[in-house]
Amino acid sequence: NADIAMYRAKERGRNNYCFYGPEMDHHARRRLTVESELRRALAGGELEAHYQPQVDLATGALTGAEALVRWRHPERCLLLPGEFIAVAEETGLIVPLGEQVLRAACRQSTRWREAGRPDLKVAVNLSGHQFRQHDLVEQVCDILAETGAHAAQLELEITESVAMADADGSVATLAGLRRQGIALAIDDFGTGYSSLSYLKRFPIDTLKIDRSFIQGIPADGDDTAIVQAIIAMARSLRLSLLAEGVETPAQREFLVAQGCRSGQGFLFGRAMPAEDFHHIIARAAAAG
Ligand code: C2E
Ligand code: MG
Ligand code: MG
Numbered sequence: 504n505a506d507i508a509m510y511r512a513k514e515r516g517r518n519n520y521c522f523y524g525p526e527m528d529h530h531a532r533r534r535l536t537v538e539s540e541l542r543r544a545l546a547g548g549e550l551e552a553h554y555q556p557q558v559d560l561a562t563g564a565l566t567g568a569e570a571l572v573r574w575r576h577p578e579r580c581l582l583l584p585g586e587f588i589a590v591a592e593e594t595g596l597i598v599p600l601g602e603q604v605l606r607a608a609c610r611q612s613t614r615w616r617e618a619g620r621p622d623l624k625v626a627v628n629l630s631g632h633q634f635r636q637h638d639l640v641e642q643v644c645d646i647l648a649e650t651g652a653h654a655a656q657l658e659l660e661i662t663e664s665v666a667m668a669d670a671d672g673s674v675a676t677l678a679g680l681r682r683q684g685i686a687l688a689i690d691d692f693g694t695g696y697s698s699l700s701y702l703k704r705f706p707i708d709t710l711k712i713d714r715s716f717i718q719g720i721p722a723d724g725d726d727t728a729i730v731q732a733i734i735a736m737a738r739s740l741r742l743s744l745l746a747e748g749v750e751t752p753a754q755r756e757f758l759v760a761q762g763c764r765s766g767q768g769f770l771f772g773r774a775m776p777a778e779d780f781h782h783i784i785a786r787a788a789a790a791g
């Protein structure tokens with residue numbers, strides 16, 4: 504498939520990931536080191552958003568990207584969220600981190616629009632801390648204004664557990680974001696404990712089916728049954744679906760056959776620097 508080859512063509516060796524370091528095995532010391540270095544990283548612009556393609560599963564057409572944070576650590580290399588997100592959550596640094604990622608993602612969406620792709624959405628993860636800030640809606644609006652981004656190009660993701668932690672508060676916050684024209688998604692769907700009655704009340708647009716269920720399809724009977732159930736439920740609640748972690752053509756075919764429209768995963772491309780993602784758009788535009 505030409506589209507798949509296209510999104511993956513840019514994958515090269517210059518974004519090798521690494522771990523925080525074997526000397527960092529003592530939990531408390533590691534936490535302190537990560538915390539102080541993260542403060543420096545936030546002040547010094549070491550955090551970057553990378554963009555993972557989201558596609559129409561049936562046609563392979565690009566529909567947008569999820570912004571995923573990476574840390575270009577000066578002495579180590581490119582660190583993945585698994586190395587530092589937990590410490591950011593524990594220390595509250597996730598709030599300024601998330602704001603930087605949101606700002607960067609909005610800036611890119613403006614660039615994509617100016618390159619002739621107002622249809623491309625950028626999805627940004629919101630942590631629980633961010634989501635529960637009383638002035639979240641104003642903050643997001645300020646960032647949209649500052650970056651020239653359109654609300655219609657933005658999607659915000661929260662997990663089921665974040666949404667359910669204060670379900671009534673979540674309904675209000677989600678409604679506030681929705682009123683601005685921002686799309687909303689539940690991330691890692693199926694791993695939390697959403698009650699179906701709340702799922703109905705949350706003003707959301709999309710369920711992102713967790714990668715752990717996609718892994719087993721179509722061979723594993725349990726995963727297949729769960730994915731089918733989620734697809735049926737989304738259909739009756741009139742929610743859009745996106746499958747996370749699509750890695751094989753067989754998974755893609757199964758999802759298309761079951762009626763899941765959108766997907767994201769290594770089959771289509773990994774998260775890549777903003778420049779590389781922009782090249783894909785520019786090249787597709789040039790190709791007509
Ligand atoms: P997530 O939001 O569920 O993002 C999807 C994760 O799955 C990403 O991992 C992505 O690289 C990975 N992934 C995508 N396709 C595949 C696939 O086909 N196979 C496999 N094995 N993995 C795939 P990543 O970038 O390491 O991020 C992990 C988590 O860190 C994210 O999960 C999200 O919960 C969190 N995160 C990332 N960026 C941010 C951010 O800016 N703010 C907040 N609050 N959390 C973030
Ligand atoms: Mg996500
Ligand atoms: Mg997810």
Ligand code: MG
Pocket residue numbers: 691
């Ligand atoms: Mg996750």
